[in-house]
Amino acid sequence: MKIPISHKATRRNQRWFFAIMIVLFIPCAFYLKLSYSQFMDGVGRVPDIVKQFLHISLEDLPTLLTELLTSLIIAFLSVIISVFLSLLLSFLIADSTAPNRLIAKGLRLIVVIVRTIPTTIWVLLAVASMGFGSMAGVLGLLFPTTSFLIKSFTAQIDETGKDSVEAIRALGGTWWHVVFNGAIPTLYTTFLALIAFNFEITVAETVILGMVGAGGIGVLLQEYISYYEFAPLLMGILVVFITLFILELVTNRIRKRLADNAR
Amino acid sequence: MKRAEMIARQKKAKRLLSLFLFVAATIFSIWFIKFDIVAFFNGIPLFLNFLFVDFMPPNVNDLAKYVRPVLDTLAFGVVATVISSVIALVIAFLMAHNTAPHPVVRVALRSVVSFIRNVPFLVWASILVVLFGVGTMPGIFALISLGIGFLARLYAESIEEIDKHAVEAVEATGATYLQKLKQAIIPQFMPGYISWTLFMFEITIRASAILGLVGAGGIGSQIKLTMDLFQYSKTATVVTIMILMILAVEYVTQRIRERLL
Known part of the structure; x- marks a missing residue:
């Protein structure tokens, strides 16, 4: 006799999950009317485009690198400004440090809304308001980065900072004492790790943002694509890939070291 | 004592x-991109x-x-999530x-x-638009490439995290590779799989809002269209619809997660 060892309800629920996935998938796939001939046409074009991609040229490398630096700088500046803004606002929002419940609630709602709008849309709006260029990039990035940092900062303040905040409060410390002598010193390393992580995300995003007109290497990539210049495009993609790859390694190392330090 | 002082000084x-x-x-950055602080803060x-x-x-x-773009975006999300989750x-x-x-x-x-993961999504989308022409196809493929890069890594991490003992026990009975997968690894990996797949669906909804910018369909195309025509009040409607859609999807996936995990 077979003895079932898995949890029945879990199994049943999981079956439901897959059933619904398939039931949703089939009508959606038909709804989109993907045409086979379009697909084959596209695939037929692949060898030709690959051939064009492989004309490796180092000609555009200097321009690519300068624009890459611009991208990095846009990310850097927007992260710096966001750190200041979010440090200010997080302590007004976090449950354990909020001076006023109502203001905290209102700010929280705004942060949720800001976070929901994708970064690209923010940048698009900033470009429409400020015109093309890196300043629009910094402005557009400011909103998503700040809201991301506020969300992670407040979570940390409420989670790990609680004890020191309570201790200072019990001693009769004022709000300033709570923030500057309690929360910030305890959370210093965690905040730095979050900022490093955020910087990594932001750099990845600035590359994209150039493509909607906010300066940096994305502008070049967009130009290459629209003029079908695949050789420099490959170079650009490689530059982006290597940068993001190195950044991933570095931030992982920083986070690891900070985690070790904190222990 | 002296040592401590030295360390402190260091x-x-x-x-x-x-x-x-x-x-x-910071100063170099401001100089390099000719960042005008005054103009920025006035802006x-x-x-x-x-x-x-x-x-x-x-x-x-x-x-x-806007009903059609919304349905498009949801259908994009479902199809791309399912296909990329299988491949990943x-x-x-x-x-x-x-x-x-x-x-x-x-x-x-x-x-x-x-x-795949480190080449930005919009770059994939643009290249695919060049390949397949404007329409839904490049959008779907761009989302699938996004999903593969994202999910394969997360799935692999969840598989690596599972409890070794069950695997060893099954191995000790002389199970083949596939039996090991089915009996020991898949049951433990299931919650991770479901959770990440739901998360992927949320991401595709956000991403398909962006896809429209390069002519790959979805609700993003409405944003671009209305902004190019300076019909900002219409843009506001589209963005609001998008926010509501993202929040609704997040709510639904959260409920499913609570039920299943």
């Missing part, structure tokens, strides 16, 4: 040095003014027109430490996935 010097480097980097109220005056009130006259599942089993058939396969797949 720490202080280090802190000063990093502060100095930070300030230098912020202008920007807010732009948001709240030019965009308000949202123009809700032709709501019916196979890749993840081949590239996780404890299930990879051969180290060479593992390393090769890892680098491919890392490449």
Whole structure:
């Protein structure tokens, strides 16, 4: 006799999950009317485009690198400004440090809304308001980065900072004492790790943002694509890939070291 | 005592040095991209003014027109999530430490996935638009590439995290590779799989809002269209619809997660 060892309800629920996935998938796939001939046409074009991609040229490398630096700088500046803004606002929002419940609630709602709008849309709006260029990039990035940092900062303040905040409060410390002598010193390393992580995300995003007109290497990539210049495009993609790859390694190392330090 | 003092002094010097480097980097950055601080901070109220005056009130006259893009976006999300989760599942089993058939396969797949993930999504989308022409197809494929890069890594991480003992126990009974997968690994990996797949669906909804910018369909195309025509009150409506859609999807997936996990 077979003895079932898995949890029945879990199994049943999981079956439901897959059933619904398939039931949703089939009508959606038909709804989109993907045409086979379009697909084959596209695939037929692949060898030709690959051939064009492989004309490796180092000609555009200097321009690519300068624009890459611009991208990095846009990310850097927007992260710096966001750190200041979010440090200010997080302590007004976090449950354990909020001076006023109502203001905290209102700010929280705004942060949720800001976070929901994708970064690209923010940048698009900033470009429409400020015109093309890196300043629009910094402005557009400011909103998503700040809201991301506020969300992670407040979570940390409420989670790990609680004890020191309570201790200072019990001693009769004022709000300033709570923030500057309690929360910030305890959370210093965690905040730095979050900022490093955020910087990594932001750099990845600035590359994209150039493509909607906010300066940096994305502008070049967009130009290459629209003029079908695949050789420099490959170079650009490689530059982006290597940068993001190195950044991933570095931030992982920083986070690891900070985690070790904190222990 | 002296040693402690020295260490303290070194720490202080280090802190000063990093502060100095930070300030230098900031100044260099401002100079390099000719960042005009005054203009920037003057621009912020202008920007807010732009948001709240030019965009308000949202123009809700032709709501019916947006039904199709919303359905498109949802269908994009479902199709891309399902396809990429199947592909990423196979890749993840081949590239996780404890299930990879051969180290060479593992390393090769890892680098491919890392490449797919680190080339920005919009670049993939633009290249695919060049390949397949404007329409839904490049959008779907761009979302699938996004999903493979994202899910394969997360699935592989969840597979690597599972409890070794069950696997060893099953191995000790002389199970084959596939039996090991089915009896020991898959049951433990299931919650991770479901959770990440739901998360992927949320991401595709956000991403398909962006896809429209390069002509790959979805609700993003409406944003671009209305902004190019300076019909900002319509843009506001589209953005609102998008926010509601994202929040609704997040709510639903959260409920499913609570039920299943």
